[in-house]
Amino acid sequence: MKLIILITSNVENGLDVATRWQDAGAPGVTILKSFGLHSLQRASQIEGLEVPLHIASSMTSLLAYVLRETELNNHVLLSVVPKELIPSLLDEAREVMGDLMEPNHGVAFVVPLDQAIGVRNPESAVG
Template structure:
């Protein structure tokens, strides 16, 4: 069954290295999304209730460069997902440690257009 592998990390430079490693492991592609965690929003504003002005909070974070990156890749099976997890751990470190990120895998019911990575 195909898997969706998602890594959310504040280590932006490392995220690019992870994406390269994922491609070398054979993933068909990697998508980057700029993201902001609620905890970072709260820390930036020193306010536990940020929802009413969340868009202005995001602008604040963009200016302070306190964002994260979310990497996503749909892969063929659990074995490939395991390779991506191993590659991410080697680059960002212990995901159970503070401020390294979180990684999770979701089953994909159906994937259309999934093919191996080709560098050429």
């Protein structure tokens, strides 16, 4: 079993990839909302962002404020799948996201799993 992960700031494309992974045989796809520190730091430097004085006292407070006040977010897709599915899932991600080696197209990686408990059998999955 492998854990395939895709991180993207393009919400629509992320949802498209999740659906394609399910259609390709992934027994389940989990989607998490996340925030990239680099994006938050860039947003905190935008001119015209009015930050209350008590918030601006520390970088941590500033980033927390930006996180609450902006809609910057990424989607993290997670799926535990048989290793045989990995090539087709990566192909699906590339088809939607484009060349993942290009900036701002997303990041994908695969992690080997020693054990996975509670994962549905791919043959019984919907899709």
